[in-house]
Amino acid sequence: MSTRRHFMSQSAAAASALAFPLVGGAQPKAVKIGVLHPVTGALAYSGQQCREGAQMAIDDINKAGGIKSMGGAKIEALLGDAQSTPQAGTAEVEKMNEAGVSAVLGAYASAICLATTQAAAKYNLPHVVDVGVADQIVERGLKNTFRFGPGYKKCAEIAVANLHVLNTAAGKPARTVMIIHEESLFGTGTAQLLARELPGYGYEVKEVIKHANPTRDFNNIVLRMKAVNPDIVIPANYYNEYALLVRTMQQQKVTPKAIYSVLGGAASSYKFVKEFPDAANGIIDCNHWFNPKDKRSAELRKRVEAKGLFYTYEIFNTYTAMMMLADAINRAKSADRAAITDALEKSTFSDHFMPYGATKFVNGQNMGAQPLMTQVLKNDIKVIVPREYREIDPVFPLRS
Numbered sequence: 001m002s003t004r005r006h007f008m009s010q011s012a013a014a015a016s017a018l019a020f021p022l023v024g025g026a027q028p029k030a031v032k033i034g035v036l037h038p039v040t041g042a043l044a045y046s047g048q049q050c051r052e053g054a055q056m057a058i059d060d061i062n063k064a065g066g067i068k069s070m071g072g073a074k075i076e077a078l079l080g081d082a083q084s085t086p087q088a089g090t091a092e093v094e095k096m097n098e099a100g101v102s103a104v105l106g107a108y109a110s111a112i113c114l115a116t117t118q119a120a121a122k123y124n125l126p127h128v129v130d131v132g133v134a135d136q137i138v139e140r141g142l143k144n145t146f147r148f149g150p151g152y153k154k155c156a157e158i159a160v161a162n163l164h165v166l167n168t169a170a171g172k173p174a175r176t177v178m179i180i181h182e183e184s185l186f187g188t189g190t191a192q193l194l195a196r197e198l199p200g201y202g203y204e205v206k207e208v209i210k211h212a213n214p215t216r217d218f219n220n221i222v223l224r225m226k227a228v229n230p231d232i233v234i235p236a237n238y239y240n241e242y243a244l245l246v247r248t249m250q251q252q253k254v255t256p257k258a259i260y261s262v263l264g265g266a267a268s269s270y271k272f273v274k275e276f277p278d279a280a281n282g283i284i285d286c287n288h289w290f291n292p293k294d295k296r297s298a299e300l301r302k303r304v305e306a307k308g309l310f311y312t313y314e315i316f317n318t319y320t321a322m323m324m325l326a327d328a329i330n331r332a333k334s335a336d337r338a339a340i341t342d343a344l345e346k347s348t349f350s351d352h353f354m355p356y357g358a359t360k361f362v363n364g365q366n367m368g369a370q371p372l373m374t375q376v377l378k379n380d381i382k383v384i385v386p387r388e389y390r391e392i393d394p395v396f397p398l399r400s
Contacts, residue, residue: 028066028067028070028071028072028073028074029073029335030073030074030075030076031067031070031073031074031075031076031102031329031335032076032078032099032100032101032102032335033058033075033076033077033078033101033102033103033104033105033322033325034077034078034080034092034093034096034099034101034103034104034105034106035051035054035055035058035077035078035079035080035104035105035106036079036080036081036082036089036092036093036096036104036105036106036107036116037050037051037054037080037081037082037106037107037108037318038081038082038083038084038085038088038089038107038108038109038112039051039081039082040081040083040084041083041084041085042084042213042214042238042240043084043108043109043238044084045239045240046108046109046131046238046239046265046312046314047081047082047084047108047314049309049310049312049314049315049318050106050108050130050131050314050315050317050318051079051318052304052307052309052315053130053314053315053316053317053318053319053322054077054105054130054318054319054321054322055077056300056303056304056315056319057318057319057320057322057323057326058075058077058322060323061075061322061323061326062074062075067326067329067330068330069330069331069332069333070329070330070333070334070335073335075326075329078096078099078101080092080093080095080096080106082106082107082108082109082112082116084109084112085112086111086112086114086115086116087115089106089107089112089115089116089119090115090116090118090119092116093116093119093120093125094119096125097120097123097125101125102126102329102335102336102337102340103125103126103127103128103325103329103337103340104116104120104125104126104127104128105127105128105130105318105321105322105325106127106129106130107129107130107132108130108131108132108314109131109132109184109186109238110132110133110134110136110137110152110184110185110186110189111134111184111185111186112132113129113131113132113134113137114132114134114136114137114185117129117137117142117144117145118140118142120144120145121142121143121144121145123337124143124144124337124338124341125144125337126144126146126325126328126337126340126341126344127144127145127146128146128147128148128321128322128324128325128344129145129146129147129148129149129321130148130149130314130317130318130321130322131149131288131313131314131317131318132147132186133149133150133151133152133155133186133190133263134151134152134185134186134189135151135152135153135189135365136185136189137151137364138151138363138364138365139363141363142364143341143364144341145364146344146345146347146361146364146366147364147365147366147369148317148320148321148324148354148356148359148366148369149288149317149321149354149366149369150288150366150369150370150371151365152186152189152190152193152262152263153193154369154370154371155190155262155263155286155287155371156190156193156194156197156262156286157193157197158286158370158371158373159194159260159262159286159371159373160194160197160198160201161201162286162373162385163201163232163260164201164202165385166284166394166396167396169396170396170397173231173257173397174203174231174232174257174258174397175202175203175204175231176203176204176205176206176228176229176230176231176232177194177198177203177204177205177206177230177231177232177233177234178205178206178207178208178209178225178228178230178232178233178234179191179194179195179205179207179208179209179234179235179236180209180211180221180225180233180234180235180236180237180245181208181209181210181211181235181236181237182210182211182212182213182215182236182237182238182241183210183211183212183213184213186236186238186263187210187213187236187237188210190236190262190263191208191210191236194234194236194262195208203232206228206230207224207228207230209221209224211237211241213237213238213241214240214241215241215244216244218241218244218245218248219248219252221245221248222245222248222249222252222254223252225249225254226252226254230256231256231257231258231397232256232257232258232259232260233249233254233256233258233259233260234259234260234261234262235259235261235264235265235267236261236262236263236264237264237265238265239265239266239269239271239272240265241265242261242264242265242266242267242272243265243266243272243275243276243279246259246266246276246279246280246283247276247279249279250278250279255398255399256398257396257397257398257399258282258284258396258397258398259282259283259284260284260285261283261284261285261286261287262285262286262287263285263286263287263288263371264283264285264287266280267280267283267284267285267287267374267376268285268287268288268289268313268374268381269310269312269313270310270311270312270381271310271312273376273379273380273381274310274379277379280376281376281377281379282375282376282377282395282398283375283376284373284374284375284384284394284396285373285374285375286371286372286373287313287371287372287374288313288316288317288371289313289355289371289372289374289383290316290353290354290355291353291354291355291389292382292383292389292391293389294353296353297316297353300315300316300319300353316353316354320352320353320354323349323351323352324347324349324352324359325340325344327347327349327351328340328343328344328347328349329343331343331346331347344361345361347359347360347361348360354369355370355372355389356368356369356370372385372386372389373385373386373394375392375394375395377392377395
């Protein structure tokens with residue numbers, strides 16, 4: 001109901017704006033984009049961060065003159081709330097289709113993206129995925145789906161290969177692993193990939209534990225961790241559960257040789273580092289991250305922090321994904337869905353600050369997308385791998 005009111009409010013605002021006399025000729029018609037995230041429910045924080053990133057990109061595009069090839073047409077966001085469930089996300093796509101959007105951007109969580117891309121496909125509605133990492137999202141042959149960032153298979157493979165490099169360089173102090181993951185598509189899929197990859201490098205996966213999402217008490221899981229005593233703990237969960245798991249480990253004085261995350265919800269978060277610096281210290285993560293050597297990433301961070309927000313991956317991922325979509329609309333020279341889909345398929349978008357290079361889509365996946373390895377050191381998050389983006393030497397293991 002609140003979303004419907006929001007749509008009506010936006011329509012009223014647009015009508016009001018059009019009531020003012022225009023100077024210098026007719027204003028080109030705005031291009032409507034559905035901005036869809038879980039801004040209520042268990043994933044509300046991440047969804048709100050995504051929405052902020054999208055809105056900042058739209059503001060920047062419009063301030064810079066809008067869609068140039070369409071006479072400076074502005075982008076108009078139609079905001080949707082997936083309420084942290086695939087069903088609500090699907091319902092929002094239906095509303096956005098009826099409202100005449102040209103494309104959808106979203107929808108953060110893998111399970112939600114899986115549903116919203118499918119729903120958008122019914123209407124040949126181009127859907128740019130901002131964060132969702134499950135590879136099933138782009139492996140179903142949907143012509144409308146495009147993911148700017150890397151999937152979890154690539155992240156898991158890179159993470160395990162780099163773990164082996166770090167461990168070998170340190171004299172192989174780590175031999176056993178325990179994986180703790182949330183229950184949805186993201187956590188389960190990531191855990192399965194890791195459990196498959198790790199033995200090939202000589203690691204024994206002692207245990208894989210799944211937990212509900214949300215979970216508000218990790219004491220039993222950490223007690224089990226104490227009993228198993230793995231060398232490395234790998235969490236794969238969303239922000240709240242990740243933060244609580246690591247804090248519980250700290251309270252129970254569980255100190256593995258490394259907390260080594262893959263797409264860790266809080267591991268590469270300035271919010272977590274600021275709020276719980278001792279718990280975060282030393283955590284390594286393989287995750288979405290910006291090019292630290294591109295000054296545009298620092299400039300956006302400054303603007304985000306000026307708003308009182310943390311510069312999380314949700315913000316810069318969604319910001320750059322929206323920029324890529326706007327680039328496609330500009331080349332399409334049209335708000336037509338088929339024209340935008342065609343432009344996305346041919347995208348060579350390179351005006352961004354991610355460590356990707358120009359986009360090249362194969363079956364909707366940007367083949368140049370890659371995660372970076374970061375580590376929390378000295379109350380900050382620094383890139384440790386690959387060397388071309390390295391800001392600080394890695395510390396591994398944390399204890400002998």
